[in-house]
Amino acid sequence: MEQRVLPCTVCHGKQGRATPDGYFPRIAGKPAGYLYNQLRHFRDVERRYPPMAYLLSYLSDDYLAEIARHFSELQLPYGAPAPVTVSRAQLARGEQLVQSGDAARELPACRQCHGAQLTGVAPFVPGLLGLSQDYLSSQLGAWRTGQRHASEPDCMAQVARRMALEDVQAVAAWLAAQKVPAGGQAAAGFTHTLPLACGSLDVRWPPAGRAGGAQ
Template sequence: MRRRNGINALRRLAGLALALLLGHGGTALAATDAAPAANDMAQRVAACIACHGRVGATSNAGYFPRLSGKPAGYLFNQLRSFRDGRRFNADMTYMVQHLSDAYLMEMATYFAGLDLPYPPVSPASDATPAQLARGRQLALEGDAARRIPACVQCHGAALTGVQPAIPGLLGLPRLYVSSQLGAWLTRERHALAPDCMAEIGQRMSTADVNAVASWLAVQPMPADPRPVAALPAPLPMACGGMPGK
């Protein structure tokens, strides 16, 4: 019963968010309309905060990812993927299905521009030392035998993301990281072609997914948590979200 009530509450929030995103009084915002003022956008995306929070969840029991400070290109690509069917979440699809690219970019740019502190990360973990060691190996070294590049090769040495479209991996709930990696493993999540994360995810085992998610979830945020401007070397494989890289 508690789970059902929670789902119903999320659906009510999704309905409220759709009303706010499409415009006051339920009037749809056309792609040709002028971009909303910054304070108006803050009001329109307020419903997003109900699930994602202003700084994101840090508990291992949390699920919704932080939006604040992520690269605008990454957020824009995810919003488009929910709208266009590459990612699947009924509430997210319902909220963005009628929104134009221009409006989605306005939303992405708003959240990317928020400079909010990260809460302390709880070091508690029920992962075994062996699982954490495997997670650290995958994040920092990869697994050459299985053609799995290290997370740092794409997400930056500090794992805080890379402009314009690669997200950071720290400060995210373990459940969220493991579920997204698992969705690539099971071919339930897709990105713009070439879908590099789908290739990587399908080379990982369930044990790998749990290990790297557990290790990432307990890492402290660096002094500068912002995405870096560029990587020191080319990406190890082509990724559709980073054209020309």
């Protein structure tokens, strides 16, 4: 599998650690179910990025699951966060939204779904740390404008559409400025009721399989 996923590392960096500019995100150590969902969405053109669709178009669910497991098991060190490029007021607003949310806008705290340490929750919820400010803001912006989709009900789209553009920038800046806790591993599961229904949590894992594709 290490040889088979070399095309992935062309963009996502050696062992999936991410590229220096952070535009292509780190995939090493992400929860397997989350990676599987993203691979499936790219293959089925539910998440639009032609190079990914081209690479994955003939791969079966089982094979995508193998790729997802491979990268999820790569527990590699994280680099130091990039220097902060926003004001203290923006950082404070970002921290507020991440840690406490905003009841007036019906925005849940990021930590309610992405884990108390923001390192994700297995098997389907990704961590938010160790990602660049540009990547985070671009993905939140894509959900906010309808360019990115997830399985219905699309909880991230609901959250992003309630955020002002300034909130998107503040959250992305604060998250990108945080150090990843030692290990950076996702929590084993939820111990509380989530604030929104999320279709991405209802996918069968491990998958039942799909006819055809590489084995």
